[in-house]
Amino acid sequence: MTPSVSPPGPHPAPSGRPDGSRALPRVVIVGAGFAGYQTARHLSRSLRGRAEIVLLNPTDYFLYLPLLPQVTAGVLEPRRITVSLPGTLRHVRLVLGQADHVDLDGRAVHYTDPEGTEGTLTYDRLVLAVGSVSKLLPIPGVAENATGFRGLPEALYLRDHITRQIELASAAGNPAECTSRCTFVVVGAGYTGTELAAHGKMFTDALVRKQPAWPAGVKPRWMLLDVADRVLPGLDESLSRTADEVLRGRGVDVRTKTSVKESKPDGVLLDDGEFVETRSLIWCVGVRPDPFVSELGLPVERGRLVVTPQLGVPGHPDVFACGDAAAVPDLTRPGEFTPMTAQHAARQGKVAARNVAASLGLGEEVPYKHNDLGFAVDLGGVKAAANPMGVKLSGAVAGAVTRGYHLAAMPGNRVRVAADWLLDAALPRQAVQLGLLRSWQVPLDTASPELARIPAGPGGDHGTRGGGNSKE
Structure with a gap:
């Protein structure tokens, strides 16, 4: 099925028989993040032609999110952290589109493709792995002035924005404007915010060294805030x-027990009363389940779809859910749900694949149970913090372990990523603006961070399911 050439209006997916029935059962997977990708990958291996596997996703790639800060900092080229879905899932049919609605009684997923054409996919088994989006807080001005950090469009926009601010700061007519432009405020000191601040400070320091007219005594300032x-x-x-020692040693202004009270185009007001002049507010507070889940009319737990330990949706034996969109009982911590991490999402995808296959008569289903294997935080250069299998590491050893872990976890592009790391260690980073995206194309309040907003055409705006801002 090729949605872009289908006639306007809803249309059913093609089937294997002239009368509309299907020769094989169809498994539809919605979302190709860590959970959806692994579900598709393992299902294609286990079913081996016994079922048709269809993957519905807005893009034709799987995004390896943990390396996103390195794209913004100019360490990695953007395609390095994207893995082709058609190229790596050989027995899975990709349908480009964004899910709009699920008809649970009719066993159908209604979606819109990138050109605005509506389509329908009927299913025998459905796996919901739609992931998460940026968590918003009711703080005045944040939705209008902040940039999120959940997708490739945001990373590319920030890479240009940071470069542009340093270049404008170098040409500023007064010290106050220069200081404002080279001040970057990151809200949220979790994984993403910490890594972004660590890499961002190194990136701006490198950019400044290339500016022959940089004002004496002025240094790029990065602030990392968290409540x-x-x-x-x-x-x-x-x-x-x-991580705190590395950040402070690098010059990052770490503020704990601190958050933003109000955001304005020319700065942010902190909850301690200080006003910080800046043109750059980066929102890394956390994530929330994709709002698509709450629109299904099924029981949710804090926005996550309630599922059994086997990842099935109660009352709907043909529907499974995994990853950030699912409230999966944590069997290692009775009474709790598994946290929204890539480590859990990827492993839940494997279990979902096994249990979907079992529901089709191949094998037996199993509950999801996983103990954390440790965590790794890349802090730029050779610095990192890691505790694989409980062994606490720091410095260059942690850096090597962290990068080794990422190479092992990536389902593709390992050689290209390693090559970029080697080039970054040997050569200066390229400091150019590509100018591909503007701030209005990457709104913070969006249910589709993987897509850049596009101008509204005859069919409307198909770039996001909602949200917008006016930073530029």
């Missing part, structure tokens, strides 16, 4: 302490 009492609050204290 918690330490960075990486959800991780082991030793990892937090190591």
Whole structure:
């Protein structure tokens, strides 16, 4: 099925028989993040032609999110962290589109393709793995002035924006404007915010060294804010302490027990009363389940779809859910749900694949149970903090372990990523603006961070399911 050439209006997916029935059962997977990708990958291996596997996703790639800060900092080229879905899932049919509605009684997923054409996919088994989006807080001005960090469009926009601010700061007519432009405020000291601040400070320092007219005595300023009492609050204290030392040693202004009270185009007001002049507010507070899940009319737990330990949706034996969109019981911590991490999502995808296959008569279903294997935080250069299997590491050893882990976890592009790391260690980074995206194309309040907003055409705006801002 090729949605872009289908006639306007709803149309059913093609089937294997002239009368409309299907020769094989169809498994539809919605979303190709860590959970959806692994579900598709393992299903294609286990079913081996016994069922038709269809993957519905807005893009034709799987995004390896943990390396997104390195794209913004110019360490990696953007295609390095994208893995082709058609190229790596050989027995899975990709349908480009964004799910709009699920008809549970009619066993159909209604979607819109990139050109605005509506389509329908009927299913025998459905796996919901739609992931998560940026968590919003009711703080005045944040939705209008902040940039999120959940997709490739945001990373590319920030890479240009940071470069542009440094270049404009160099040409500024007064010290106050220069200082404002080279001040970057990151809210949220979890994984993403900590890594972005660490890499961002190194990136801006490198950009400044290339500016011959840079004002004396002015340095790029990065602030990392969090309401918690330490960075990486959800991780082991030793990892937090190591990350804090690296950040402060690099010159990052770490502010714990601090957040933003109001955001304005020319700066942010902190809750302690300080006003910080800046043109750059980066929102890394956390994630929330894709709002698509709450629109299904099924029981949810804090926006996550309630599922059994076998990842099935109660009352709907043909529907499964995994990843950030699912509230999966944590069998290692009775009474709790598994956290929204890539480590859990990827492993839940494997279990979902096994249980979907079991529901089709191949094998037996199993509950999801996984103990954390440790965490790794890349802090730029050779610095990192890691505790693989409980072994606490820091410095260059942690850096090597962290990068080795990422190479092992990536389902493709390993050689290209390793090559970029080697080139970054040997050569200066390229400091150019590509100018591909503007701020209005990457709104913070969006249910589709993987898509850049596009101008509304005859069929309307198909770039996001909602949201917008006016930073530029």
